Amino acid sequence: MGHARHGAGRTLAVPHGSPQHDRETPLNSGIVPAGWYAELKRWFHCAFLVISYFGVGILFYSHVERKACEDDAEPMCTEPWSPVDSVYFVMVSMSTVGYGDLAPSTPVSRVFTLFFIIYGIVVPFASLASQLATVMDHASKYFQKVIAHCFGHRDLREWFRQADEMDEVLANAPGAIIFWVSNMFVPVMMFTTWQLFCACIFMVLQDLTFPLSLYHCVVTATTVGYGDVPIMEESRPFAVIHIGVGVALLGACIAEVPALFDIRSVQIRQLEILQRVLDVEMIMQLDRDGNGVDKLEFCIGILIEIGAELAGLPLQWEDIVPFIKQFEAFDVDKSGHLSTEDLELMASTMEANRSELRKQLSRQMSMRWHHREAVPVEGSVVESPHSPICSQASNASIASWVEMRQKSLTGREVSPVLAEISPEVETIRAP
Secondary structure, three states: OOOOOOOOOOOOOOOOOOOHHHOOOOOOOOOOOOOHHHHHHHHHHHHHHHHHHHHHHHHHHHHHOEEEOOOOOOOOOEEEOOHHHHHHHHHHHHOOOOOOOOOOOOHHHHHHHHHHHHHHHHOHHHHHHHHHHHHHHHHHHHHHHHHHHHHOOOOHHHHHHHOOOHHHHHHHOOOHHHHHHHHHHHHHHHHHHHHHHHHHHHHHHHOOOHHHHHHHHHHHHOOOOOOOOOOOHHHHHHHHHHHHHHHHHHHHHHHHHHHHHHHHHHHHHHHHHHHOOOOHHHHHHHOOOOOOOOHHHHHHHHHHHOOOEEOOEEOOHHHHHHHHHHHHHHOOOOOOOOOHHHHHHHHHHHHHHHHHHHHHHHHHHHHHHHHHHOOOOOOOOOOOOOOHHHHHHHHHHHHHHHHHHHHHHHOOOOOOHHHHHHHHHHHHHOO
C-alpha cells in the first residue's frame, strides 16, 4: 500500500510538493513536456492501465468463476460472476484489501490470479496512487501559499531566498510546527474527508450506523480488510471507488512522513552549518586542490555536508567532475566563463570538423568506386574495395584524422565533438 511520492527525497534540489518530472529547467525545457499537457498525458496513461486491467479481469473471471445464486432458489445453484463482481474482486485484490467474500476456486484461476495480483499492484494501482499523490501535492502547495499569504509563514527554503540578512534567517526561521502543519494538513484532511463522505454513503446503501460504517471505511483504507461487514451486490460499484481512492490516499499520506522527516533533517543541518563558525579544519576539508577554498568548492562541499543526493545516491565530488570537464571543453578561450564567443567558436569548429569529415568520406567512396570500375590486367593483383588491406588503410587514416582534430580542439582525448561526428565515423567502418 505504500506509495513513494514524486520528488520526495533528501536532496534540496527538489522542493516539497513539486514532482521532479514537472520541473522545467534550462536543460530540459525543450525536451520534457511540462504543464497541463504532461499532466493530462499521465492521467490518460493511468486510465488506460486501470481500464485495461479491469477489462482483462472481467473477461477472465466472468467466464471462469462461479458463485452461489443470489436468490438462493436452489441449495446447489451457482451462476457466473457478473462484470460488477469481477471488477470488485480485481479492485479488492490489487489494493491488497482482500475481504475474502469472493475468491478464485479452480487451480487455473488461482495460478492466473497469482500473477494478475502482482502485476496489478506494481503497475495499474501504483500508477493510480501516483496520480492521486500528485493531486495531493498540488493541493498542499496551494495551501502553503494560502498560509504564507494570510499569516506570513514561509517554509525554510523560501525563508532563505527572501531574507535580506543572515541574522534574520537564523533568528526567525520557521519552526517544526509550521513545517509539519503546512505539509501534512492537506493530506490528512483529504483522507479524513473522503472517509467521512464514504461512511455516509455506506450508511444509505447498506443500512448501517455511522460508527459501523466509518469503522468499515477505515479498516478498508488501511488494507486490513477483516470482511466482517459484508458488501452487498448493489454496494459493490461504490465500494470499488472507495477502495481505490481511500487506499491510495492513505498510502500517499504515509509516504509523506518519512520523506518529510528527511527534508526536515536536511533543513536543520543547513541551519547548523549556517551557524557554524568557519575554522581551519573546515577549510581543509573543503579544499580540493590545495589552493584554498573557492566559491565552487565551498558550495559543493556544503551540499555534500548536509546530505544532498544525486539520483538517490549521496552526492560526491566524483559526481561533479564530469560536469566540470564538460564546462572546460565548452570554455574554448579558457576564461572560466561561457560567453557567446565560446559558443560561436565551438559551433564553427564543430561545423569545420563535419565538413572535413564529409570530404574524407567522399574520398573513400570515390576510391571504392574506382576499384570497382577498374579492369585488372592479366596476371596482376587488384585489391578488392572490401578487402582487409583497402578498408583497414582508409579507415585507419580517417580515424587518425578524427583523433588529431579532437586533440587540436580540446587538448584532451574526449571531446563533445565526438558525439556530433560519431554517426558519420561509423559509416566509414561499414563494408
